Every structure is written in structure tokens, then in C-alpha cells.
Amino acid sequence: MRAAYIQEPQEWVAGFSFSTTVKVRFSETDMYGHVNNTKVFAYLEYARIEYFKALGFDFSNDSGNQNMLVVADIQCDYLNQVFFDETLTIYVKTASIGNSSMDLHYLVKNEKGDICYTARGTLVQLNYSTGKGVPFLEEQKKLLLGK
Known part of the structure; x- marks a missing residue:
């Protein structure tokens, strides 16, 4: 792994406890049969939402939540090709x-x-109405940090 955000590869890999799966659809591949590089970001989005749901974050409109999480930046390192139906x-x-x-x-x-992709991204919590940053509650921080 060559990404600058990974200091100790074995320790970094061991630090993950949440996972979900996706099956590569034919429409996500290019003429060579491997996943189009832009589709990987949709996989990351799906996993991110599943991660937040598993932590108990409520994304429904009925929750009365006035805050949203917005992707501020995201990057992906492509290490191995991925093909249809994997x-x-x-x-x-x-x-x-x-x-x-x-x-x-x-x-x-x-x-x-095999590790196919590594990625990282920054998310910011914003208020729907004002568009300004909103601090995380201590309870949210504990959930997010697994404490």
C-alpha cells in the first residue's frame, strides 16, 4: 500500500471492524470488463451510509435532524483491477x-x-438551513470512535 494516509499497513488494516459487501454489476464495467474508476466512489458512498446506519445515525426525514454530512474531499488509490460479477x-x-x-x-x-482499493475522505456536518458547520455531539464522537 502506497497511500500517504497509511502509516503502518498491518495496523491500519487491523483497525477496521465494520464491513459490507457489493456485487459488481455489468453496467459498472468498461469495455475491458473491469470496474470503471468512477464507480468505486458509489461503492464507497454505499459503505459509508451502511456504516453510519450501523452506528445508529438516522437519515430519515422524519427524525427532525437539521444536520447533514457532506463529503468535503475524497480520494482513492487503485491497487488491483476488479471485474464484473466479483x-x-x-x-x-x-x-x-x-x-x-x-x-x-x-x-x-x-x-x-486481495486489497483492490484504499481510500480516505473528509466529511463535514452542516446545518440544512444555514449551510454552516455544526459541532458533533459528544455522544456522536463516541459512536464514531468506537468508545
Whole structure:
């Protein structure tokens, strides 16, 4: 792994506890049969939402929540090709959390256990009405950091 956000690869991989799976659809591949590089970000989005749901975050309109999480930046490192009909396991963890932002890390493996992608991204919690940053509650921070 060559990504600058990964200091100790074995320790970094061992730090993931949440995962979900996706199956590569034909429409997500290019003329060579491998996953189009832009589709990986949809996989990361799916895993991120599943991660937050598993932590108990409520995304329904009925919750009365006036805040939203917005992706501020995201990057992906492509390590191995992925092809149609493969099942990918996507791991997500909170790498760090600030006042109103957090850094998530992602690890994507194929069925053989090979690492295909690593990624990281910053999310910011904003208020729907004002568009301004909103600090995370202490309870949210504990959930996000697994404490």
C-alpha cells in the first residue's frame, strides 16, 4: 500500500471492524470488463451510509435532524483491477474526528482477500438551513470512535 494516509499497513488494516459487501454489476464495467474508476466512489458512498446506519445515525426525514454530512474531499488509490460479477468487501472506519468534520478510511478487498482499493475522505456536518458547520455531539464522537 502506497497511500500517504497509511502509516503502518498491518495496523491500519487491523483497525477496521465494520464491513459490507457489493456485487459488481455489468453496467459498472468498461469495455475491458473491469470496474470503471468512477464507480468505486458509489461503492464507497454505499459503505459509508451502511456504516453510519450501523452506528445508529438516522437519515430519515422524519427524525427532525437539521444536520447533514457532506463529503468535503475524497480520494482513492487503485491497487488491483476488479471485474464484473466479483463480490467486494468494503471496510469503513473513522480515522479521526474534529469539531464538525471527520476523516473516514476505506479498504476494499475482493473474494480472494486481495486489497483492490484504499481510500480516505473528509466529511463535514452542516446545518440544512444555514449551510454552516455544526459541532458533533459528544455522544456522536463516541459512536464514531468506537468508545
